[in-house]
Amino acid sequence: MIEEIIISGFGGQGVLSMGQTLSYGAALEGKEISWMPSYGPEMRGGAANCITIISDKKISSPIISSYDTAIILNQPSMDKFESKVKPGGLLIYDSTNILNKPTRTDIEIIAIPAADEANRLNFSKALNMVMLGGYLEKRPVVKIDSIIGALKKVLPERYHNLLPANRQALEAGQELVRKQLVVA
Amino acid sequence: METEVKLMKGNEALAEAAIQAKCDAYFGYPITPQSEVLEYLAREMPGRYGIPLQAESEVAAINMIYGAAGAGGRVMTSSSSPGISLMQEGISYIAAAELPCLLVNVNRGGPGLGTIQPSQGDYFQSVKGGGHGDYHLIVLAPSSVQEMADFVFLGFELADKYRNPVLILSDGAIGQMMEKVTFPQHEIVKPQKPWATTGKSPYKERNIITSLHIQPEKMEEVNLRLTEKYKKISENEIRYEEIQTEDAEYLLVAYGLSARISHKVVELAREKGIKAGLLRPISLYPYPYDVINKLADKVKHILTVELNAGQMIEDVRLAVNGKVPVSHYGRMGGIIPGPDEILKNLETYIK
Numbered sequence: 001m002i003e004e005i006i007i008s009g010f011g012g013q014g015v016l017s018m019g020q021t022l023s024y025g026a027a028l029e030g031k032e033i034s035w036m037p038s039y040g041p042e043m044r045g046g047a048a049n050c051i052t053i054i055s056d057k058k059i060s061s062p063i064i065s066s067y068d069t070a071i072i073l074n075q076p077s078m079d080k081f082e083s084k085v086k087p088g089g090l091l092i093y094d095s096t097n098i099l100n101k102p103t104r105t106d107i108e109i110i111a112i113p114a115a116d117e118a119n120r121l122n123f124s125k126a127l128n129m130v131m132l133g134g135y136l137e138k139r140p141v142v143k144i145d146s147i148i149g150a151l152k153k154v155l156p157e158r159y160h161n162l163l164p165a166n167r168q169a170l171e172a173g174q175e176l177v178r179k180q181l182v183v184a
Numbered sequence: 185m186e187t188e189v190k191l192m193k194g195n196e197a198l199a200e201a202a203i204q205a206k207c208d209a210y211f212g213y214p215i216t217p218q219s220e221v222l223e224y225l226a227r228e229m230p231g232r233y234g235i236p237l238q239a240e241s242e243v244a245a246i247n248m249i250y251g252a253a254g255a256g257g258r259v260m261t262s263s264s265s266p267g268i269s270l271m272q273e274g275i276s277y278i279a280a281a282e283l284p285c286l287l288v289n290v291n292r293g294g295p296g297l298g299t300i301q302p303s304q305g306d307y308f309q310s311v312k313g314g315g316h317g318d319y320h321l322i323v324l325a326p327s328s329v330q331e332m333a334d335f336v337f338l339g340f341e342l343a344d345k346y347r348n349p350v351l352i353l354s355d356g357a358i359g360q361m362m363e364k365v366t367f368p369q370h371e372i373v374k375p376q377k378p379w380a381t382t383g384k385s386p387y388k389e390r391n392i393i394t395s396l397h398i399q400p401e402k403m404e405e406v407n408l409r410l411t412e413k414y415k416k417i418s419e420n421e422i423r424y425e426e427i428q429t430e431d432a433e434y435l436l437v438a439y440g441l442s443a444r445i446s447h448k449v450v451e452l453a454r455e456k457g458i459k460a461g462l463l464r465p466i467s468l469y470p471y472p473y474d475v476i477n478k479l480a481d482k483v484k485h486i487l488t489v490e491l492n493a494g495q496m497i498e499d500v501r502l503a504v505n506g507k508v509p510v511s512h513y514g515r516m517g518g519i520i521p522g523p524d525e526i527l528k529n530l531e532t533y534i535k
Contacts, residue, residue, distance in 0.1 A: 036361045037362075062441075065523055
């Protein structure tokens with residue numbers, strides 16, 4: 001198994017931490033991982049992305065040309081990465097932040113209103129966890145429990161009181177995708 | 185005993201390894217993309233091991249290294265390309281005075297202030313001198329977060345063994361990316377340094393550390409001793425990795441991040457039925473000339489992949505000595521080519 005993912009959006013949407021959490025969760029399950037962030041001025045806003053690779057085997061390149069999955073949080077990222085999803089791959093995006101919908105027909109496309117859902121949960125910062133939950137419902141490459149275990153490692157202890165709210169956001173994302181899959 | 189697996193950025197793994205290798209002092213000055221090293225050590229060293237010090241400039245940092253290494257300390261500095269340029273005078277002095285120390289360059293795009301994005305444009309500077317005079321650094325090129333940690337231990341060991349500065353030549357991507365890393369569990373034993381200037385008691389000879397030898401005969405003596413040492417280093421410390429070279433018809437040669445991408449190129453090429461292989465130099469000085477020369481006997485074409493305008497290709501050509509064509513593929517300015525792009529270039533040489 002190898003899953004090559006691009007996660008992309010605005011700085012501040014939790015793009016890099018989503019990739020980190022996913023990587024840590026995978027590592028806790030004994031898998032190989034590679035997490036390659038864009039770095040520099042994007043830390044102060046602007047575009048941010050990270051390539052996250054999860055594999056059973058040693059990973060050759062942390063930088064790749066096309067992706068099994070794109071997790072997209074804003075329009076510039078959609079414009080940049082829709083064409084980079086491998087045929088038969090998955091594109092999952094936050095429909096709250098996208099004006100021009102993806103048009104490809106040779107990949108699977110899932111839209112979830114992640115920012116709206118996070119606001120409904122009174123935890124707007126957790127939009128990345130809603131997206132991650134939705135992605136993991138479709139591609140269960142890492143267990144939700146491992147993601148929670150990862151958050152315990154990634155988050156400073158003073159934020160551990162937010163773990164239940166993060167789980168709720170992950171599960172809300174799962175639920176949104178589950179409903180769509182049933183309808184489809 | 186079970187070793188704990190951690191996820192760390194390359195820069196953090198390197199910094200953690202420095203503490204575990206019992207680095208006595210770190211002198212540095214912040215610059216992207218390696219500032220995590222200074223940040224990590226400023227936070228972690230106090231109370232664990234060693235002293236971190238933010239110098240007023242890179243020039244100050246390298247001269248603090250000169251002094252502290254002369255006093256027998258296990259010392260390290262790190263910077264990125266423009267900062268390493270500032271250090272070159274000090275590095276030449278340290279090489280002349282034969283002081284062990286560890287230098288780290290997390291290479292960014294240049295020349296000039298350049299860009300903060302990854303590059304391999306400092307190859308020449310690292311392996312062909314950089315500073316003035318006849319000297320060599322031992323240069324190690326990590327291509328993973330694990331090697332960022334491993335080469336700290338190896339670097340200190342080689343520095344002590346040969347009384348020579350060791351340079352870890354990394355790049356912005358290896359510094360910033362996160363992978364799994366484990367740290368060795370063995371006890372760190374630092375060698376005695378009877379040559380160090382630690383104060384003269386009535387019972388021992390005076391130790392002098394200098395790079396100034398006004399008399400030509402004395403200077404040449406030093407030059408010859410250094411040359412002899414570099415010869416020994418070249419005989420004993422060549423390191424490289426071969427990936428699917430056994431039956432390769434097309435050989436890629438790349439180090440650091442480029443080697444990781446080139447590994448993927450080999451995988452993609454093999455899927456298409458192209459017999460590609462990869463030679464990854466791990467030590468850039470001393471360079472694996474012989475192994476490349478032997479591989480040149482059985483391949484049709486050699487492609488070097490570098491994030492620069494073509495620097496290491498000169499050493500590959502020296503090694504190949506005209507046996508087969510050698511070409512270069514690279515991107516600059518902080519742009520990293522994807523595996524597809526490199527494969528496309530490789531395919532133009534396949535008849």
